[in-house]
Amino acid sequence: MSTLHTVNKSPFEKSSLESCLGYAKAGSAVLMYEDAVYGAIKGTAIADKIAAADGVKFFVLGADLKARGVAEDKVAAGIEIVDYSAFVNMAVENDKVQAWV
Amino acid sequence: MSETIKKFMYLNRRAPYGTIYAWESLEVVLIGAAFDQDVSLAFLDDGVYQLVKGQDTSGVDMKNFSPTYQALGDYDVTKLYVEKESLEERGLTLEDLMPLTYEDEDDDWAEKDSIRLVSRAEIADIMDEQDVLFSF
Numbered sequence: 127m128s129t130l131h132t133v134n135k136s137p138f139e140k141s142s143l144e145s146c147l148g149y150a151k152a153g154s155a156v157l158m159y160e161d162a163v164y165g166a167i168k169g170t171a172i173a174d175k176i177a178a179a180d181g182v183k184f185f186v187l188g189a190d191l192k193a194r195g196v197a198e199d200k201v202a203a204g205i206e207i208v209d210y211s212a213f214v215n216m217a218v219e220n221d222k223v224q225a226w227v
Numbered sequence: 228m229s230e231t232i233k234k235f236m237y238l239n240r241r242a243p244y245g246t247i248y249a250w251e252s253l254e255v256v257l258i259g260a261a262f263d264q265d266v267s268l269a270f271l272d273d274g275v276y277q278l279v280k281g282q283d284t285s286g287v288d289m290k291n292f293s294p295t296y297q298a299l300g301d302y303d304v305t306k307l308y309v310e311k312e313s314l315e316e317r318g319l320t321l322e323d324l325m326p327l328t329y330e331d332e333d334d335d336w337a338e339k340d341s342i343r344l345v346s347r348a349e350i351a352d353i354m355d356e357q358d359v360l361f362s363f
Binding site: 135 | 241242243244245246272273276279280281282283284285286287289291293316317318319323
């Protein structure tokens with residue numbers, strides 16, 4: 127069963143992204159949006175944990191990066207920047223969505 | 228009314244758009260600036276994200292209030308303490324922040340930096356000196 131995990135809280139303020147990483151299985155996808163986009167920035171402790179998650183695909187919402195002044199070249203390698211329509215497609219294509227609110 | 232000037236510090240610990248805290252803090256600072264107190268702002272934890280340059284909210288249907296920080300100097304709010312450790316933990320440096328300046332009336336209106344990079348220990352000392360702390 128493929129799952130899309132969505133996270134919208136800053137990993138430096140709340141533990142939801144880290145919890146998500148503990149449950150996301152190989153073959154699932156994690157989408158970071160709203161304040162969770164700060165988790166996509168390279169060179170942080172959480173970036174190392176994302177890099178260590180084997181077989182999990184990571185995505186980040188471009189509009190939320192832009193709103194927060196996070197340039198695309200600041201995003202860690204292996205995290206794909208997506209738009210709203212890709213978000214919708216991922217929600218449809220996966221069997222279910224697990225929201226780590 | 229007492230003529231005593233008190234030291235007021237606003238603590239900013241939240242990222243700018245996920246919650247309303249950052250914007251509310253800015254509004255209160257601007258209102259409070261009318262009362263001629265000794266005002267300073269501290270940016271720590273996720274609060275450092277409020278000052279990141281290049282914010283563009285056109286894709287998320289929200290108001291980009293970051294240009295308002297540039298106006299603080301005109302309201303004599305000229306002490307913006309940014310915590311070094313909070314920046315580092317988030318993969319940021321001073322170069323990622325908006326340049327914020329004020330004109331120093333006691334120094335022939337020389338343009339000076341409002342942002343002061345300080346350590347966690349220094350911020351703790353500065354907080355300790357305050358009469359009033361407002362948390363956002």
